[in-house]
Amino acid sequence: MMRYLLADPARLRRIGLGFGFVILVAVLTLVNQKPWTPEALSGLNPWVLRLGTALVLALLVMANIRALGLLPRAAQVWGVWIELFLLLMAFFWSFDLSFSFIARKIGFLITQGVAMTLYISALSILIATVIALVGAVAKMSKNGVIYGLASFYTSLFRGLPLLMQIYIIYLGLPQVGYVIGAVPAGVLALSLCYGAYMTEIFRAGIESIPRGQSEGATALGLAPAQSMVLVILPQAMRIIIPPTGNQFIAMLKDSSLVSVVGVWELMYLARTQGQTEFRHIEMLITASMIYWLLSIGLEYAQSRIEARFGRSNAR
Amino acid sequence: MPAEPLVTLSGVHKSFGAFKALSDITLSVAPGEKVVVCGPSGSGKSTMIRCINGLEPYQQGKITVAGRYLTEEEEVGRAVRQEVGMVFQSFNLFPHLTILENCILAPQWVQGKSRDEAVETARRYLKRVDILEQADKYPIQLSGGQQQRVAIARALCMAPRLMLFDEPTSALDPEMVKEVLDVMTDLAREGMTMICVTHEMGFAQAVADRVIFMDRGRIVEQAPPRAFFTAPQSARAQEFLAQLLH
Ligand SMILES: Nc1ncnc2c1ncn2[C@@H]1O[C@H](COP(=O)(O)OP(=O)(O)OP(=O)(O)O)[C@@H](O)[C@H]1O
Ligand SMILES: [Mg+2]
Numbered sequence: 094m095m096r097y098l099l100a101d102p103a104r105l106r107r108i109g110l111g112f113g114f115v116i117l118v119a120v121l122t123l124v125n126q127k128p129w130t131p132e133a134l135s136g137l138n139p140w141v142l143r144l145g146t147a148l149v150l151a152l153l154v155m156a157n158i159r160a161l162g163l164l165p166r167a168a169q170v171w172g173v174w175i176e177l178f179l180l181l182m183a184f185f186w187s188f189d190l191s192f193s194f195i196a197r198k199i200g201f202l203i204t205q206g207v208a209m210t211l212y213i214s215a216l217s218i219l220i221a222t223v224i225a226l227v228g229a230v231a232k233m234s235k236n237g238v239i240y241g242l243a244s245f246y247t248s249l250f251r252g253l254p255l256l257m258q259i260y261i262i263y264l265g266l267p268q269v270g271y272v273i274g275a276v277p278a279g280v281l282a283l284s285l286c287y288g289a290y291m292t293e294i295f296r297a298g299i300e301s302i303p304r305g306q307s308e309g310a311t312a313l314g315l316a317p318a319q320s321m322v323l324v325i326l327p328q329a330m331r332i333i334i335p336p337t338g339n340q341f342i343a344m345l346k347d348s349s350l351v352s353v354v355g356v357w358e359l360m361y362l363a364r365t366q367g368q369t370e371f372r373h374i375e376m377l378i379t380a381s382m383i384y385w386l387l388s389i390g391l392e393y394a395q396s397r398i399e400a401r402f403g404r405s406n407a408r
Numbered sequence: 409m410p411a412e413p414l415v416t417l418s419g420v421h422k423s424f425g426a427f428k429a430l431s432d433i434t435l436s437v438a439p440g441e442k443v444v445v446c447g448p449s450g451s452g453k454s455t456m457i458r459c460i461n462g463l464e465p466y467q468q469g470k471i472t473v474a475g476r477y478l479t480e481e482e483e484v485g486r487a488v489r490q491e492v493g494m495v496f497q498s499f500n501l502f503p504h505l506t507i508l509e510n511c512i513l514a515p516q517w518v519q520g521k522s523r524d525e526a527v528e529t530a531r532r533y534l535k536r537v538d539i540l541e542q543a544d545k546y547p548i549q550l551s552g553g554q555q556q557r558v559a560i561a562r563a564l565c566m567a568p569r570l571m572l573f574d575e576p577t578s579a580l581d582p583e584m585v586k587e588v589l590d591v592m593t594d595l596a597r598e599g600m601t602m603i604c605v606t607h608e609m610g611f612a613q614a615v616a617d618r619v620i621f622m623d624r625g626r627i628v629e630q631a632p633p634r635a636f637f638t639a640p641q642s643a644r645a646q647e648f649l650a651q652l653l654h
Contacts, residue, residue: 305496305498305500306500306502308463308496308500309496309500309501309502310502311463311489312461312463312489312492312493312494312496312500312563313489313513313514313518313562313563313566314486314489314490314514314518314566315513315514315517315518316482316486317482319517319518323513323517324502324513327504328502328503328504
């Protein structure tokens with residue numbers, strides 16, 4: 094079987110294409126509940142109509158892929174992006190959105206929602222970075238007590254759902270006599286949770302630097318903290334930055350969980366602003382697009398930072 | 409020499425878990441003395457000199473450096489390391505810093521020198537190892553021999569009283585060995601106290617006051633280089649030298 098497939102690349106390609114086509118037709122047939130029904134054929138079995146519509150659509154998709162294949166690579170990428178984006182827009186369009194409602198609300202979504210989301214995320218990532226640094230050093234400690242503390246922390250906060258951590262901090266701390274606001278509770282939960290994940294990122298980055306570097310620094314008389322900050326971390330940064338950027342993007346979206354304790358960030362506003370006029374879907378789609386835009390912005394910033402760090406470390 | 413020794417080891421034992429890396433090492437090095445350490449792989453040469461600057465803790469016995477009793481305490485270790493320069497087989501230059509920055513880092517942060525002062529010292533030593541023109545390059549842009557000369561200059565910038573070398577030329581291509589040995593020979597001529605793990609016999613004959621032969625964590629034989637190389641006493645040393653010459 095394997096041999097039959099791999100022996101002849103052209104045959105493999107034909108089989109693959111045929112297979113893809115069949116699956117596409119099958120999926121479209123099953124999913125499409127409103128097949129194209131011209132007057133003349135209206136008496137036919139609906140499944141036949143579904144199959145016919147699916148075949149036409151699948152052929153269009155295949156033709157489209159073929160056509161894209163003729164373009165140079167960069168144009169292919171753009172072509173795919175534009176087509177899929179238009180499809181997504183068509184999907185949204187089908188909801189019959191009220192754009193005047195969106196236009197009325199978007200200003201508030203941005204000035205209040207985006208501002209709060211960015212504030213919470215940026216503050217949390219900052220605190221999480223500090224926690225991660227301390228956590229990573231603690232996790233590499235020879236001292237059992239310190240290692241115990243650090244490993245318990247990372248285990249607990251990676252092990253509980255973030256939503257649970259937010260509830261526990263917001264509802265639990267007042268039980269022991271410390272009343273905490275919704276925003277600080279959210280920031281605390283996000284920082285602790287992401288600090289635990291980033292502890293592992295930082296530890297891996299630090300451990301990737303050869304032993305000789307810290308020995309060289311020690312032999313020159315540098316104290317452990319000096320050696321860490323002046324010699325190890327600057328080198329580890331190249332390994333730490335890319336996954337940390339991913340964490341930041343993930344946190345931007347996880348900050349939406351803070352809406353459960355009533356923080357007026359983007360997600361909360363998206364859920365509440367549409368209520369009075371029963372325009373939920375408008376707000377949810379708008380907020381989704383804003384999250385996406387913010388993520389794209391962050392991805393771009395991340396690639397710039399990586400490029401810069403790569404250069405200054407060009408050895 | 410009547411002067412007080414700069415380094416003493418007395419009855420030093422060191423193990424890694426159950427494995428005994430050093431057994432009952434006793435040694436004293438006078439100021440200005442040059443000691444070459446040799447012996448088969450795994451005999452504990454690196455371990456011994458790493459103990460002398462506190463990079464490795466030891467379990468029994470006593471090590472003193474410049475009159476200071478070297479304990480496991482962090483502060484003591486750091487004080488000792490300021491008196492002791494160390495050059496590694498793998499250079500251990502900091503790749504994210506230029507050559508000059510490599511040399512001024514410790515003087516600035518450990519000795520609290522101003523940048524100008526540290527740069528002046530660094531330039532002097534870089535000139536001495538004949539690499540001043542490369543001061544603004546990064547380590548990776550230099551050849552192995554050049555990197556090792558930078559490593560020596562970097563250690564000298566801390567004005568150490570003792571220099572430790574752990575096989576400084578064994579990671580180098582043959583044509584670069586000489587440039588590093590020349591620098592070390594100059595340093596010896598100027599009176600630096602040196603303990604040097606190396607199998608470069610020419611260097612040992614020219615520079616060493618004493619050769620120490622180690623095997624299985626023990627000092628088996630000590631002699632002036634001429635005596636050691638021409639008439640080794642122990643069977644192990646004879647075997648080792650025969651292999652070295654093969
Ligand atoms: N960190 C360590 N943990 C466990 N064993 C070690 C460690 N460092 C060294 N050893 C062991 O101690 C012994 C002595 O090692 P050392 O590096 O001092 O030998 P060496 O004489 O320098 O050898 P080489 O010529 O190969 O450098 C070796 O058997 C080595 O395996
Ligand atoms: Mg060694």
